[in-house]
Amino acid sequence: MDTDHRPQTDGAVVAPDADAPPAAPPRIDCRDIRVFYGATQAIHNVSMSFPDRAVTALIGPSGCGKSTFLRCLNRMNDTIENCRVEGQILMDGQDINDHSIDAVLLRSRVGMVFQKPNPFPKSIYDNIAYGPRIHGLASGREDLDAIVEKSLRRAGLWEEVKDRLQAPGTSLSGGQQQRLCIARAIAVRPEVILMDEPCSALDPVATARIEELIDELRKRYCIVIVTHSMQQAARVSQRTAFFHLGNLIEMGETEQIFTNPREKRTEDYITGRYG
Amino acid sequence: MTDPAASAFSTPDALKRLKRRRAADVRFRLYGMGAIFLALGALVLLAMSIGAQAVSAATYHVVRYDITLDPAVITPPGEETPEEIARNVDGFWELLRDNLLATFPEANKDRAARMEVSEFVTRLAVLPTAKRVASQPQLLGNAITLKAPLNDDLDLYLKGQAFAERRVGTGAISGVLPQDDGSAQIEGQGAFAPIKTAMMTLEADGINLSEASVLLTSGSSTGRLHDIQSDSASIELLTGTLEAFQGSSATARIIALPEAQRVISDQQIAWTLALKDMDRISRVPRWSLLTNSDSTYPELAGGLAALVGSLFTMLVTALVAIPIGILAAVYLEEFAPKNRLTDFIEVNINNLAAVPSIVFGLLGAAVYINFLGMPRSAPLVGGLVLALMTFPVVIIAARAALKAVPPSVRSGALAIGASQMQTVFHHVVPLAAPGIFTGAILGMARALGETAPLLLIGMVAFVGDVPTSPTDESTVMPVLIYTWSNNAERAWEPMTSAMIVILLAVLLLMNGLVVFLRRKYERRW
Ligand SMILES: Nc1ncnc2c1ncn2[C@@H]1O[C@H](COP(=O)(O)OP(=O)(O)OP(=O)(O)O)[C@@H](O)[C@H]1O
Numbered sequence: 001m002d003t004d005h006r007p008q009t010d011g012a013v014v015a016p017d018a019d020a021p022p023a024a025p026p027r028i029d030c031r032d033i034r035v036f037y038g039a040t041q042a043i044h045n046v047s048m049s050f051p052d053r054a055v056t057a058l059i060g061p062s063g064c065g066k067s068t069f070l071r072c073l074n075r076m077n078d079t080i081e082n083c084r085v086e087g088q089i090l091m092d093g094q095d096i097n098d099h100s101i102d103a104v105l106l107r108s109r110v111g112m113v114f115q116k117p118n119p120f121p122k123s124i125y126d127n128i129a130y131g132p133r134i135h136g137l138a139s140g141r142e143d144l145d146a147i148v149e150k151s152l153r154r155a156g157l158w159e160e161v162k163d164r165l166q167a168p169g170t171s172l173s174g175g176q177q178q179r180l181c182i183a184r185a186i187a188v189r190p191e192v193i194l195m196d197e198p199c200s201a202l203d204p205v206a207t208a209r210i211e212e213l214i215d216e217l218r219k220r221y222c223i224v225i226v227t228h229s230m231q232q233a234a235r236v237s238q239r240t241a242f243f244h245l246g247n248l249i250e251m252g253e254t255e256q257i258f259t260n261p262r263e264k265r266t267e268d269y270i271t272g273r274y275g
Numbered sequence: 276m277t278d279p280a281a282s283a284f285s286t287p288d289a290l291k292r293l294k295r296r297r298a299a300d301v302r303f304r305l306y307g308m309g310a311i312f313l314a315l316g317a318l319v320l321l322a323m324s325i326g327a328q329a330v331s332a333a334t335y336h337v338v339r340y341d342i343t344l345d346p347a348v349i350t351p352p353g354e355e356t357p358e359e360i361a362r363n364v365d366g367f368w369e370l371l372r373d374n375l376l377a378t379f380p381e382a383n384k385d386r387a388a389r390m391e392v393s394e395f396v397t398r399l400a401v402l403p404t405a406k407r408v409a410s411q412p413q414l415l416g417n418a419i420t421l422k423a424p425l426n427d428d429l430d431l432y433l434k435g436q437a438f439a440e441r442r443v444g445t446g447a448i449s450g451v452l453p454q455d456d457g458s459a460q461i462e463g464q465g466a467f468a469p470i471k472t473a474m475m476t477l478e479a480d481g482i483n484l485s486e487a488s489v490l491l492t493s494g495s496s497t498g499r500l501h502d503i504q505s506d507s508a509s510i511e512l513l514t515g516t517l518e519a520f521q522g523s524s525a526t527a528r529i530i531a532l533p534e535a536q537r538v539i540s541d542q543q544i545a546w547t548l549a550l551k552d553m554d555r556i557s558r559v560p561r562w563s564l565l566t567n568s569d570s571t572y573p574e575l576a577g578g579l580a581a582l583v584g585s586l587f588t589m590l591v592t593a594l595v596a597i598p599i600g601i602l603a604a605v606y607l608e609e610f611a612p613k614n615r616l617t618d619f620i621e622v623n624i625n626n627l628a629a630v631p632s633i634v635f636g637l638l639g640a641a642v643y644i645n646f647l648g649m650p651r652s653a654p655l656v657g658g659l660v661l662a663l664m665t666f667p668v669v670i671i672a673a674r675a676a677l678k679a680v681p682p683s684v685r686s687g688a689l690a691i692g693a694s695q696m697q698t699v700f701h702h703v704v705p706l707a708a709p710g711i712f713t714g715a716i717l718g719m720a721r722a723l724g725e726t727a728p729l730l731l732i733g734m735v736a737f738v739g740d741v742p743t744s745p746t747d748e749s750t751v752m753p754v755l756i757y758t759w760s761n762n763a764e765r766a767w768e769p770m771t772s773a774m775i776v777i778l779l780a781v782l783l784l785m786n787g788l789v790v791f792l793r794r795k796y797e798r799r800w
């Protein structure tokens with residue numbers, strides 16, 4: 001038995017390897033999101049939802065606000081000076097911006113992987129163990145070892161590092177580091193994983209591994225990924241949202257967006273006619 | 276097809292630019308090397324001038340005395356307790372002086388001579404012996420051997436640093452004829468010709484020898500020469516016996532500086548040479564520089580009290596400045612909102628770091644001593660004053676170190692649900708630690724060398740006892756250096772240099788600690 005899900009709020013029993021139905025109920029529901037950096041508005045009234053156990057890709061030209069929007073989902077924008085978020089983000093029906101919600105707890109449920117791999121300058125083991133430790137997820141040394149192993153296995157890194165868990169995380173290759181970061185994120189048993197261009201610093205082989213991993217993780221998590229690669233979006237995602245200048249232009253099934261976009265701007269962008 | 280790159284490389288214009296660029300390159304390198312040589316030169320000059328002086332102070336001459344601890348002198352009736360023995364410096368000193376008087380009977384001839392022999396050993400030099408005997412009363416009545424430092428001026432003379440002296444050997448002396456007036460006529464074929472030659476050379480060099488002393492030494496006997504001819508001279512015996520010169524080849528010392536202008540007399544030189552010949556004078560490392568406290572006598576003075584004072588002061592400074600500095604830096608850098616108020620605070624911290632240290636001294640005197648009523652001259656107050664001066668430096672260094680931690684570490688920690696506090700103390704501060712330590716230790720090093728503010732809070736007072744707590748009266752090393760350098764006696768000069776070397780050694784130790792900490796922490800990842 002290798003599920004480590006929290007009990008689902010809807011009470012559904014999760015089969016370990018159940019394939020995600022594309023039309024799962026929304027895990028996160030965003031309504032009228034507006035983000036401001038000082039006086040400039042970076043996101044204009046975006047409303048969209050993210051289904052559980054599916055990958056949603058955010059695409060769009062550089063500077064259109066994908067990262068900004070992604071950061072709303074785990075309130076990382078709170079840490080940015082003079083960044084203001086308005087609107088409602090409901091996770092399991094609760095507004096995550098509500099005063100009663102602690103951003104720290106939220107982030108333990110919504111993990112994030114960054115564009116540049118950023119392992120802590122600690123050992124591989126401590127990189128994974130840090131989250132479970134501060135959240136008190138392990139009841140003892142053995143428990144912690146088990147969490148570390150399981151997380152590394154899920155991230156497809158176990159075989160490569162099992163003999164050198166005490167080596168510094170920064171001694172790994174870029175692709176390995178990124179998988180370490182993914183393992184670090186899933187070690188705290190999140191329900192949602194946000195990925196901001198997780199493969200942009202990696203070569204095609206490492207990228208392929210991460211994509212496989214995403215496909216694997218989709219069975220358990222709600223995943224939101226920002227990518228600049230149309231092929232990647234087409235390969236890994238079930239739903240795709242196209243952003244432009246801070247607006248959500250179009251959102252739909254990935255296949256529909258790539259084969260039959262409703263909007264002209266979407267078509268221009270994915271066919272490469274845009275900038 | 277002609278390669279456009281090749282032609283662009285070889286156009287006259289490009290070549291000219293290239294030449295100019297290379298010349299600029301070379302010039303810059305020369306400037307850089309020049310600057311480095313200048314800095315190195317200054318360093319070498321400093322090291323040599325201070326080092327040479329300090330080396331001379333690193334050793335000194337001590338005289339061996341074989342004395343019997345006569346109970347009649349050490350424990351006169353009514354003064355027999357150990358405390359009274361320890362306080363009976365005069366008694367012990369008398370024993371040493373009497374020992375010298377016995378060695379040199381001629382010193383008994385008059386008061387002046389007795390005074391001259393008295394100067395050989397400082398009264399306070401017997402204090403360690405007095406304490407020893409007080410704690411071991413069974414020594415009373417027994418013979419003991421003790422070594423006491425030689426008078427500082429004679430010490431300098433033996434080190435050849437007192438005044439210029441020319442030494443020449445004489446030929447064989449064949450006859451010694453005592454005269455009625457107590458002097459003697461000594462003869463030898465051409466025996467004194469070398470002296471005459473040497474004196475002529477000296478005079479040719481423009482040295483005035485009209486009042487020069489010429490001392491002739493053979494074994495432990497020394498006399499003053501007059502009427503020097505090639506074959507004969509008249510000798511006025513200062514110490515020892517005339518017979519010692521019979522048949523010997525003696526050593527003559529020509530001292531151009533008139534006796535009246537010297538702090539040591541020919542007689543004292545004669546006795547010193549005699550003691551040396553008797554193997555009673557030896558040159559030993561001056562550990563007392565580190566084990567004695569300050570004294571008005573250079574041969575007894577040491578820096579222990581100042582060293583301990585500095586230690587206490589630094590302890591107070593470190594305990595106050597480092598935690599405040601680091602916490603303030605962490606708060607300002609990681610937690611404080613960026614607004615006008617924090618900008619204002621930042622500017623003022625920088626201003627504080629630039630305030631001349633003497634101002635902090637005035638502040639300390641006004642606030643700590645006059646207002647809060649803390650003790651004057653105490654390391655506690657000194658440390659607090661220096662802490663005021665140090666903590667802006669620590670804040671600035673620590674903030675720079677915290678700023679250098681990549682933001683990705685912070686967002687990585689925050690993203691897995693670490694609180695800001697956990698992010699800062701688990702990830703950011705450990706990464707910044709080497710930089711923070713470096714800043715802290717360099718700030719402390721600066722405080723260790725500080726003199727001016729401490730003068731104002733009275734840490735310049737003469738301190739003879741090693742302080743045992745931060746509230747005791749005390750001084751610190753740089754202030755001691757300042758005090759010693761103001762003393763008139765020649766012997767203080769090398770002592771001052773030696774103290775400077777000790778201070779520099781402590782500073783080097785601290786800088787070494789910085790390097791060590793950096794290595795240790797940076798090697799980890
Ligand atoms: N910290 C910030 N302060 C002020 N403006 C910001 C900040 N971060 C982003 N912006 C602005 O917000 C807009 C959206 O930026 P964002 O980083 O979300 O774009 P993006 O879609 O992720 O681009 P890319 O594909 O290049 O990563 C941009 O115009 C950017 O200039």
Ligand SMILES: [Mg+2]
Binds near residue numbers: 066067068196
């Ligand atoms: Mg981005």
